[in-house]
Amino acid sequence: xxxxxxxxxxxxxxxxxxxxxxxxxxxxxxxxxxxxxxxxxxxxxxxxxxxxxxxxxxxxxxxxxxxxxxxxxxxxxxxxxxxxxxxxxxxxxxxxxxxxxxxxxxxxxxxxxxxxxxxxxxxxxxxxxxxxxxxxxxxxxxxxxxxxxxxxxx
Amino acid sequence: xxxxxxxxxxxxxxxxxxxxxxxxxxxxxxxxxxxxxxxxxxxxxxxxxxxxxxxxxxxxxxxxxxxxxxxxxxxxxxxxxxxxxxxxxxxxxxxxxxxxxxxxxxxxxxxxxxxxxxxxxxxxxxxxxxxxxxxxxxxxxxxxxxxxxxxxxx
DNA sequence: ACCCTCGCAACATATGAAGTTACATGAAGC
DNA sequence: GCTTCATGTAACTTCATATGTTGCGAGGGT
Numbered sequence: 001x002x003x004x005x006x007x008x009x010x011x012x013x014x015x016x017x018x019x020x021x022x023x024x025x026x027x028x029x030x031x032x033x034x035x036x037x038x039x040x041x042x043x044x045x046x047x048x049x050x051x052x053x054x055x056x057x058x059x060x061x062x063x064x065x066x067x068x069x070x071x072x073x074x075x076x077x078x079x080x081x082x083x084x085x086x087x088x089x090x091x092x093x094x095x096x097x098x099x100x101x102x103x104x105x106x107x108x109x110x111x112x113x114x115x116x117x118x119x120x121x122x123x124x125x126x127x128x129x130x131x132x133x134x135x136x137x138x139x140x141x142x143x144x145x146x147x148x149x150x151x152x153x154x
Numbered sequence: 155x156x157x158x159x160x161x162x163x164x165x166x167x168x169x170x171x172x173x174x175x176x177x178x179x180x181x182x183x184x185x186x187x188x189x190x191x192x193x194x195x196x197x198x199x200x201x202x203x204x205x206x207x208x209x210x211x212x213x214x215x216x217x218x219x220x221x222x223x224x225x226x227x228x229x230x231x232x233x234x235x236x237x238x239x240x241x242x243x244x245x246x247x248x249x250x251x252x253x254x255x256x257x258x259x260x261x262x263x264x265x266x267x268x269x270x271x272x273x274x275x276x277x278x279x280x281x282x283x284x285x286x287x288x289x290x291x292x293x294x295x296x297x298x299x300x301x302x303x304x305x306x307x308x
Numbered sequence: 309a310c311c312c313t314c315g316c317a318a319c320a321t322a323t324g325a326a327g328t329t330a331c332a333t334g335a336a337g338c
Numbered sequence: 339g340c341t342t343c344a345t346g347t348a349a350c351t352t353c354a355t356a357t358g359t360t361g362c363g364a365g366g367g368t
Contacts, residue, residue: 001155001156001157001158001238001239001242001323001324001325002155002156002322002323002324002354002355002356002357003155003239003241003242003243003244003356004155004242004243004244004355004356005243005244005245005246005356005357006243006356007243007262008243008244008245008246008247008255008258008259008262009246011258011261011262012246012252012254012255012258015254015257015258016254023313025312025313025314026313026314027313033246035357035358036357036358036359037313037314038315038316038358038359038360039356039357039358039359041314041315041316042316042357045315045316055313055314055315056313056314056366057312057313057314057315057364057365057366057367058311058312058313058314058365058366058367058368059311059312059313059366059367059368060312060313060366060367061312061313061314061365061366061367062313062314063314074261074262074265084155084242084243085155085157085242086241086242086243087157087240087241087242088155088157088158088238088239088240088241088242089157089158089159089160089161089162089238089240090157090158090159090162091159091162092159092162092163092166092187098166099289099292099293099296100166100169100170100289101162101166102289102292103169103285103286103288103289103292104162104165104166104169104285105162106288107165107228107280107284107285107288108161108162108165108228110276111228111273111276111277111280112273114272114273114276115269115270115272115273115276116269118268118269118272119265119266119268119269122264122265122268122269123265126261126265130261131257131258131261132257134257134260134261135253135254135256135257138253138256138257139253142253155354155355155356156323156324156325156326156353156354156355156356157325158324158325159325159326160325160326177344179343179344179345180344180345181344189326189327190326190327190328191344191345192327192328192329192346192347193325193326193327193328195345195346195347196326196347199346199347209344209345209346210335210344210345211333211334211335211336211343211344211345211346212334212335212336212337212342212343212344212345213335213336213337213342213343213344214335214336214343214344215334215335215336215343215344215345216344216345217345
């Protein structure tokens with residue numbers, strides 16, 4: 001199964017944005033993520049609609065963070081992406097007539113629901129500010145550069 | 155994202171097998187699951203190798219359960235399928251050089267690991283015997299047939 | 309006027325689960 | 339022995355969807 005990496009990707013982008021004062025263009029982000037400007041815009045669209053980031057057109061335009069990093073949790077970001085499916089496994093049939101399948105679905109769904117609740121709670125307890133702090137701790141521990149372009153320059 | 159329904163499917167098959175004394179052919183299962191005999195065999199191969207079921211060729215052949223239902227947990231079945239990925243979301247890059255991505259991965263992986271532990275623990279606490287009991291409770295509550303072929307006809 | 313940059317639709321590619329076909333192997337019945 | 343029934347497995351096709359690409363329009367700076 002191909003796994004959805006939008007959450008991972010958008011968090012990466014957001015933290016890099018937090019390191020610069022000026023707007024970051026989709027193109028610069030795409031280079032950094034070894035991806036594509038259109039893909040970036042697609043991912044960011046949900047965050048923009050949710051009010052976490054702003055986009056500006058024209059010269060000097062690009063993306064900027066619109067809120068305090070401490071006010072954005074991973075859960076917020078996840079929701080802004082449209083709350084995509086968390087689990088790679090699903091039920092063969094939903095609302096089946098077969099009682100066996102109903103029993104199976106009930107057991108699996110119960111387990112998935114609990115795991116999902118735990119996961120979302122964890123997501124809700126991590127802010128971008130927390131991630132950024134972790135990031136800066138890693139910088140100190142390694143002495144490496146934090147420049148978006150050079151860090152990702154192949 | 156397309157979701158893997160092998161776990162759901164194999165549990166369904168196993169519980170139906172438990173309802174009959176005689177071996178069930180892949181063909182009969184496929185009809186019941188609106189699937190294909192080869193797909194069934196593919197799914198069952200892991201369970202056979204794990205010793206949970208037996209297969210016999212020729213006349214009167216097919217699949218039979220090789221162990222007490224109370225001795226098989228959902229976790230065993232999951233493992234017999236090869237422990238496929240549980241989550242639909244993954245990291246954009248594993249072992250990234252970028253410290254930002256390392257921080258992001260660390261946070262996400264921690265949350266996933268906890269959710270996975272919970273999920274597997276839940277799976278480990280549910281036996282096929284338990285599912286079967288739930289199934290029989292549903293039969294009593296509804297008065298429906300339990301025949302594999304008729305339940306799934308149409 | 310001319311660049312930039314986002315917005316977005318439409319199309320192309322890649323990956324993996326599910327489904328299909330084909331043939332070999334082995335067991336039961338005749 | 340031969341036919342029939344069943345699994346075992348490889349190779350192929352189909353289908354869904356995340357990701358990548360192209361193209362064009364709109365809006366904003368120079």
